[in-house]
Amino acid sequence: MSEREQHTPPLPAPSLWPIGFAIGIACVLVGLVVSTAALVIGLVVTLVFGGLWVRDLAGKRPPAVAAAPKPAMATEADLNATTDRATFLSLATVGVGGLIGAGVTLPALGFGVLPSFVGDRVETKEVDLGPISNFPEGQYVIATYLEDPDLGEVTRRTAFVRNNGRTEAGEPSFTTIFSRCVHLGCPVQPNGPIDEEARQEVNGVELRPVLAASFGCPCHGGLYDSEGNRNAGPPVRSLDRYEFSIRNGNLILGRLFSVGDVDGTGAKARISKYYRAYPGVHVDGIEKWLYPIPTPGSTS
Amino acid sequence: MAKSTRRQQLEAVALYPVDWLEERSGLVGYTKWFLFRKVPHDISWAQTLGAATLTAFIVQAVTGVVLAFYYKPDPASAYASVQNITEEVTLGWLVRGMHKWGASVFIILMFFHMARTFLFGAYKYPRELNWIIGVLLLALGMLEGFTGYLLPWDNTAYWATVVGINLNATAPFAGPFLAQFLQGGLDIGPDTLAKFYALHMLLIPGAIMALIGLHLYLVVRLGVTSPPWSSSSAGRPRPETDGSRQGLIREPGTPASDGGQE
Ligand code: HEM
Ligand code: FES
Numbered sequence: 001m002s003e004r005e006q007h008t009p010p011l012p013a014p015s016l017w018p019i020g021f022a023i024g025i026a027c028v029l030v031g032l033v034v035s036t037a038a039l040v041i042g043l044v045v046t047l048v049f050g051g052l053w054v055r056d057l058a059g060k061r062p063p064a065v066a067a068a069p070k071p072a073m074a075t076e077a078d079l080n081a082t083t084d085r086a087t088f089l090s091l092a093t094v095g096v097g098g099l100i101g102a103g104v105t106l107p108a109l110g111f112g113v114l115p116s117f118v119g120d121r122v123e124t125k126e127v128d129l130g131p132i133s134n135f136p137e138g139q140y141v142i143a144t145y146l147e148d149p150d151l152g153e154v155t156r157r158t159a160f161v162r163n164n165g166r167t168e169a170g171e172p173s174f175t176t177i178f179s180r181c182v183h184l185g186c187p188v189q190p191n192g193p194i195d196e197e198a199r200q201e202v203n204g205v206e207l208r209p210v211l212a213a214s215f216g217c218p219c220h221g222g223l224y225d226s227e228g229n230r231n232a233g234p235p236v237r238s239l240d241r242y243e244f245s246i247r248n249g250n251l252i253l254g255r256l257f258s259v260g261d262v263d264g265t266g267a268k269a270r271i272s273k274y275y276r277a278y279p280g281v282h283v284d285g286i287e288k289w290l291y292p293i294p295t296p297g298s299t300s
Numbered sequence: 301m302a303k304s305t306r307r308q309q310l311e312a313v314a315l316y317p318v319d320w321l322e323e324r325s326g327l328v329g330y331t332k333w334f335l336f337r338k339v340p341h342d343i344s345w346a347q348t349l350g351a352a353t354l355t356a357f358i359v360q361a362v363t364g365v366v367l368a369f370y371y372k373p374d375p376a377s378a379y380a381s382v383q384n385i386t387e388e389v390t391l392g393w394l395v396r397g398m399h400k401w402g403a404s405v406f407i408i409l410m411f412f413h414m415a416r417t418f419l420f421g422a423y424k425y426p427r428e429l430n431w432i433i434g435v436l437l438l439a440l441g442m443l444e445g446f447t448g449y450l451l452p453w454d455n456t457a458y459w460a461t462v463v464g465i466n467l468n469a470t471a472p473f474a475g476p477f478l479a480q481f482l483q484g485g486l487d488i489g490p491d492t493l494a495k496f497y498a499l500h501m502l503l504i505p506g507a508i509m510a511l512i513g514l515h516l517y518l519v520v521r522l523g524v525t526s527p528p529w530s531s532s533s534a535g536r537p538r539p540e541t542d543g544s545r546q547g548l549i550r551e552p553g554t555p556a557s558d559g560g561q562e
Pocket of ligand 2: 068181183185220234247
């Protein structure tokens, strides 16, 4: 073999079909995010141009290569005519081997992937923060608790709770902010002095009053005002909150939800409430269309 | 005369195990094929970056196995076991340090090596496949770093992983599922640590080793590219394209040379 031949790239003849194929792929990707119709159109375009492209390539294949494999391998027509013992045995080996392989792989794969999606391993449980008298009106209290004591420290969570007194309708009002930053989930800190002397523990929940003028995130400098609205930095919405209820005079934290923004303050606040979404995900405005799937498991 | 006969005898004795092995396995021949091959005459230290990356990976593999002797991948004891390795176990501080700093060295060397192959145009025909394997290696290397970072189970590790997982979660469509898979549930929990440990020390290193094998096979098969400024490759006429694939497929076992220089 001469040097010339050795370095010949097998260049296919120029063809325009790949461009159509690429447009189809782009359409599929956009369709995945935006709409099913665009997705279907994209798929059709991709398949049509892909087919044309492949036909083009196959048609231009030099005869030497195209013809060569023929005698070596039986085509489908040959197989249908007669299946000899060797062919049957190799097909049977592949078939049985495939079955055994699938029998081993599928359960393992299922075991590897499914447990993450069925059954909530760390679910949001109700948390009893103790008597509401522990929450002085107009002041934030840092409440730290274990979401699931059986699972241990890894489920430690922090809430910022402020007693707002009563709404105009006479209902008790609490601001219940979850400490996870809605940029990417770091623990947000209240900006202001913590009154360590007034620290107390009420059935496993640690309560520490704090003068929080705002909340800051140590990771990338996200800054929120005292209602949890974003003031600065990379976060994309307001801090998540808990639903709450009052049972036998105790404040109970319930399910978490996401907040687009908060209008007004304290008992007069109007909160735009959405299903809980992952941090970094827009829940309102046109940007929300970029995030079509809410947190799995957050349906209700 | 006597001396040289004696010498021959000695040589035969010394080489006997090698011959024995070669006759029964052919491994000596393969090793020679792998190691003693022609390379362009004008290569330099730049071409050693791949081997340096390989060395860094081997260091990680060895120190990682030793660390696994003493590490306990369980939320209640992981942090304490890492403290124990650093402060109590003899030479533990050294091995942990090698693994920790070596991780950065490995990633940095991968980037240098990638830059070398890119700037030298070594990703071009017929080496595209080796570039693609390299990209997979790069991705797996980064994943190795991501999963390993959680293992000390301190606050840096924990919150960095929270951020990393949430970063994944913002990808359209697949994101939330990827995040939930990595967490092993709706939030980071006890399963996350064990999962990251298994990924970090079994799955990803295994995949990396397999891909390195393929990568090196292709390097030996295709030969190392001569530099773009090389006199031996400059001005080689670009052959007419007749679409023929003949001459591209080299019999295994024949040495590959690029540009025909020593
Ligand atoms: C685990 C990581 C890797 C190892 C151990 C490794 C190892 C090697 C070695 C030993 C060589 C021989 C030539 C040389 O040293 O330059 C090589 C060549 C090559 N590598 Fe890597 N590599 C790794 C990652 C990558 C990455 C991330 C890329 C690019 C995306 C890449 C692309 C290439 C290419 C294109 C060649 C052929 C170079 C030539 O023929 O001149 N490799 N690799
Ligand atoms: S995680 Fe809070 S600013 Fe990035």
